[in-house]
Amino acid sequence: MAAGPASHGGLRRAQRPHLSKMERMVVSMQDPDQGVKMRSQRLLITVIPHAVTGNDIMEWLIHKYCITEEEALHLGTLLVRHGYLYPLRDPCHLELRLDETPYRFQTPYFWMSTLWPAAELDYAIYLAKKNIRKRGGLFDHEKEHYDQLHRKISHTWDLVVMQAREQLWAAKQRRKGDRLVIACQEQTYWLVNRPPPGVPSVLEQGPERNSCTAGRVQMPTGPFQTKTVDFYRREVECLRKALGRARVKSSVCLEAYLKFSSQRGPHDPIMSGCLPSNPWVTDNDTYWAMNAPSAAVPTRLRVEQWAFSFRELLEDPVGRAHFMDFLSKEFSAENLSFWEACEELRHGGQAQVPALVDAVYQQFLAPGAARWVNIDSRTMERTLVGLGRPHRHVLDDAQLHIYMLMKKDSYPRFLKSDLYKDLLAEAVVPPKTKRRVFPFMRKPRHSSPSPALLPASASREPSGGDGEA
Amino acid sequence: MCDQTFLVNVFGSCDKCFKQRALRPVFKKSQQLSYCSPCAEIMATDGLHENETLASLKSEAESLKGKLEEERAKLHDVELHQVAERVEALGQFVMKTRRTLKGHGNKVLCMDWCKDKRRIVSSSQDGKVIVWDSFTTNKEHAVTMPCTWVMACAYAPSGCAIACGGLDNKCSVYPLTFDKNENMAAKKKSVAMHTNYLSACSFTNSDMQILTASGDGTCALWDVESGQLLQSFHGHGADVLCLDLAPSETGNTFVSGGCDKKAMVWDMRSGQCVQAFETHESDINSVRYYPSGDAFASGSDDATCRLYDLRADREVAIYSKESIIFGASSVDFSLSGRLLFAGYNDYTINVWDVLKGSRVSILFGHENRVSTLRVSPDGTAFCSGSWDHTLRTKNYLFVSLQVWA
Numbered sequence A: 001m002a003a004g005p006a007s008h009g010g011l012r013r014a015q016r017p018h019l020s021k022m023e024r025m026v027v028s029m030q031d032p033d034q035g036v037k038m039r040s041q042r043l044l045i046t047v048i049p050h051a052v053t054g055n056d057i058m059e060w061l062i063h064k065y066c067i068t069e070e071e072a073l074h075l076g077t078l079l080v081r082h083g084y085l086y087p088l089r090d091p092c093h094l095e096l097r098l099d100e101t102p103y104r105f106q107t108p109y110f111w112m113s114t115l116w117p118a119a120e121l122d123y124a125i126y127l128a129k130k131n132i133r134k135r136g137g138l139f140d141h142e143k144e145h146y147d148q149l150h151r152k153i154s155h156t157w158d159l160v161v162m163q164a165r166e167q168l169w170a171a172k173q174r175r176k177g178d179r180l181v182i183a184c185q186e187q188t189y190w191l192v193n194r195p196p197p198g199v200p201s202v203l204e205q206g207p208e209r210n211s212c213t214a215g216r217v218q219m220p221t222g223p224f225q226t227k228t229v230d231f232y233r234r235e236v237e238c239l240r241k242a243l244g245r246a247r248v249k250s251s252v253c254l255e256a257y258l259k260f261s262s263q264r265g266p267h268d269p270i271m272s273g274c275l276p277s278n279p280w281v282t283d284n285d286t287y288w289a290m291n292a293p294s295a296a297v298p299t300r301l302r303v304e305q306w307a308f309s310f311r312e313l314l315e316d317p318v319g320r321a322h323f324m325d326f327l328s329k330e331f332s333a334e335n336l337s338f339w340e341a342c343e344e345l346r347h348g349g350q351a352q353v354p355a356l357v358d359a360v361y362q363q364f365l366a367p368g369a370a371r372w373v374n375i376d377s378r379t380m381e382r383t384l385v386g387l388g389r390p391h392r393h394v395l396d397d398a399q400l401h402i403y404m405l406m407k408k409d410s411y412p413r414f415l416k417s418d419l420y421k422d423l424l425a426e427a428v429v430p431p432k433t434k435r436r437v438f439p440f441m442r443k444p445r446h447s448s449p450s451p452a453l454l455p456a457s458a459s460r461e462p463s464g465g466d467g468e469a
Numbered sequence B: 001m002c003d004q005t006f007l008v009n010v011f012g013s014c015d016k017c018f019k020q021r022a023l024r025p026v027f028k029k030s031q032q033l034s035y036c037s038p039c040a041e042i043m044a045t046d047g048l049h050e051n052e053t054l055a056s057l058k059s060e061a062e063s064l065k066g067k068l069e070e071e072r073a074k075l076h077d078v079e080l081h082q083v084a085e086r087v088e089a090l091g092q093f094v095m096k097t098r099r100t101l102k103g104h105g106n107k108v109l110c111m112d113w114c115k116d117k118r119r120i121v122s123s124s125q126d127g128k129v130i131v132w133d134s135f136t137t138n139k140e141h142a143v144t145m146p147c148t149w150v151m152a153c154a155y156a157p158s159g160c161a162i163a164c165g166g167l168d169n170k171c172s173v174y175p176l177t178f179d180k181n182e183n184m185a186a187k188k189k190s191v192a193m194h195t196n197y198l199s200a201c202s203f204t205n206s207d208m209q210i211l212t213a214s215g216d217g218t219c220a221l222w223d224v225e226s227g228q229l230l231q232s233f234h235g236h237g238a239d240v241l242c243l244d245l246a247p248s249e250t251g252n253t254f255v256s257g258g259c260d261k262k263a264m265v266w267d268m269r270s271g272q273c274v275q276a277f278e279t280h281e282s283d284i285n286s287v288r289y290y291p292s293g294d295a296f297a298s299g300s301d302d303a304t305c306r307l308y309d310l311r312a313d314r315e316v317a318i319y320s321k322e323s324i325i326f327g328a329s330s331v332d333f334s335l336s337g338r339l340l341f342a343g344y345n346d347y348t349i350n351v352w353d354v355l356k357g358s359r360v361s362i363l364f365g366h367e368n369r370v371s372t373l374r375v376s377p378d379g380t381a382f383c384s385g386s387w388d389h390t391l392r393t394k395n396y397l398f399v400s401l402q403v404w405a
Helices: A009-015 A017-029 A055-063 A069-083 A120-133 A138-153 A154-172 A176-193 A224-244 A250-267 A285-291 A298-307 A311-316 A317-329 A333-347 A350-365 A377-386 A396-416 A418-426 A457-461 B037-045 B054-074 B080-088
Strands: A039-043 A046-053 A086-088 A102-105 B012-013 B020-028 B031-036 B097-104 B107-115 B121-126 B130-133 B138-144 B152-155 B161-164 B169-176 B189-193 B198-203 B207-212 B218-223 B231-235 B240-246 B253-260 B263-267 B273-277 B282-290 B295-300 B306-308 B314-319 B328-333 B339-344 B348-353 B359-364 B372-377 B381-390 B397-404
Touching: A017 A055, A017 A069, A046 A176, A055 A069, A069 A086, A069 A396, A069 B359, A086 A176, A120 A138, A120 A154, A138 A154, A154 A176, A224 B273, A250 A298, A250 B080, A250 B306, A250 B314, A298 A317, A298 A418, A298 B282, A298 B306, A311 A317, A311 A396, A311 B263, A317 A333, A317 A396, A317 B031, A333 A350, A333 A396, A350 A377, A377 A396, A377 B012, B031 B037, B080 B314, B097 B121, B097 B130, B107 B381, B107 B397, B121 B152, B121 B161, B121 B348, B130 B161, B161 B198, B169 B198, B169 B253, B189 B207, B189 B218, B207 B240, B207 B253, B218 B240, B253 B282, B253 B295, B295 B328, B295 B339, B306 B339, B339 B372, B339 B381, B348 B372
Parallel strands: B107 B152, B107 B372, B152 B198, B198 B240, B240 B282, B282 B328, B328 B372
Antiparallel strands: A039 A046, A046 A102, A086 A102, B012 B020, B020 B031, B097 B397, B107 B121, B121 B130, B130 B138, B152 B161, B161 B169, B169 B189, B198 B207, B207 B218, B218 B231, B240 B253, B253 B263, B263 B273, B282 B295, B295 B306, B306 B314, B328 B339, B339 B348, B348 B359, B372 B381, B381 B397
């Protein structure tokens, strides 16, 4: 091979930790005591030592990693596709066969992690060798590449042919067994680096990720220092603040997960199924119709979910509407309206901010306002001062105060109220869909109107009731 | 935010000398810190960082990191799998491909669900962005972006628009229209401008704001209508690859993960980093909040997924197996948070039991790396997109998105 390892080898290698892991795996597979059973393989009249079969590899993987056959086969196939194992017979397809096909471990010289550029010149030499050795033995795609290269580097073609001849001559000096092995190794290397059409290239990594950008800018003059100083200064400040943080004991936090999962388990369609049936499984979309955002009669699970947390009650448009009813009876509906208006401000367009702030002030905060909300004096003072320079977060404090008020006061009362209890009682529990007798008769799948088709006014509503199908 | 915000820190560890004293709030560069009285007095007469060199800042950062790890370890009294011993093990899991969406001619890079639980938007390497009704597998809209490698796409909460971007360094918003006479590309709005590729984008609670993450190491919050930058988030030392918004009561934070192996939690209002976690050994490809908002999971090139708790301020679980050696490209939780679905670069999807830390199931369905995975909004299914293609005829390539339930 012509060139040496790529100059950015260190950086790129960090991007592909799976290569070093595969290499470690392959090395342990070759361990004389714990590795895969190796045997000598007879190919016509030559004997190749240190060969393994597909079955041996699979068994070893199953045994070592406690995985199923399917997974072992998949893992073995990946090793072959990345060129760490090569078949001694018919090496034009890199796959793990479970018959008596012998495989060998690729020499580290050809490993992917060496990151040799696999240049055109090298490929040309390889193809030329193949062409000379077996007249017309090139595959279709190789022939195409050969012609392309011939046109491209025709000025050095003499060098290519000369190199090819030299290498073939040097190879003839070796024993037949070695010659065969080296040919297979090289072929595998090129199958990995120049895959035939239709075979995905394992070299593809996506757009390059430069892991040395934001903190360290390569500028020759003064600015280089300043940028990195800024970065570390920010990091130091962030760390200082983090040190002063209030933390909670692990046991408390982890218990919370248990509680959360057990509470939500029955609501999780993937874990517990859903009634009447999962639309994806039965092609029946009744489940969605029954749980539509504006369904008239909510399902039992849905009503139960309103009791889990205040946030979830508010996130559900039907729940929020019922809560609004409840608040109206208690003459505190302006709290929820105020909260909704604040949400609209926070998530609205920048251009609407001054107008919205003014509207909220007029309706909820001004002395003698139509729907005056009861905020404590300190928060009110702060808010009124902030209103002088309206921005989208100017009402955050007031909004939080009202939110907590509702959460601590109105919400628990709502859950204990007759209104809620009636909702629970009236809630629907859909029956499970009976399994179809003739499953192969596929039910027609109903389409639904796209949310984008709804009239423009519906899409401007605040976060809760956004136009959904 | 929870009730703990109402606790006032009047006695604790001083931010400067770390001694246990009565504290006073102090403002340094418009940030609030808590100093004990002697330190507050010193600060008043202290010059700010005038003579600090790069080396001293670096070493200070290192020592602070060490101290932070010590502090975090103090409250760590039990492991997750110990607590989870009481929990019943999960039964056998059967998830099959229920829909295969064919139509992209090249690698699928990203996808997002619409709030209507059945529509999705997906983007691919050749610049095509397609909106599907995945229940019927019909394609409803298609746009060709002027750039390749569209690595980010998002559906607006109202279902009336989509956002996407990639190697063009921009995030563009396309309103969805069914008018045959209108060209969707004509109404395109260029919202975000970065100095490197766009890796992730997400609408906040409405159609009017977009949060983006970019290869230039920053995240940013934009106003869609005017394209104005509302807030930018600096702190990552390398490309930012992913982000997720917190499902919190006050909706003010989000988490991002990057090539610097750090996952950082940000306050959207102030632009400050609130918490940072650096335990991964390689690039973090995907972050996703736990449904309660108290934790988040991350998937990384080091072949592990990890769970970080925000209240305990530490990593609480690692999901890994010796036989899994390829990186995790995308993660998502089931609705109850009991299952973690992770798509890997070895073409498989592994399903983890979040509480017990064990793998529940492995799904084979793709023929190339799984690049994106999202659970549907109502948790009935999840969709995975990959780089695979099935060679049909000589010149035609189909690429698949699959919906599993």
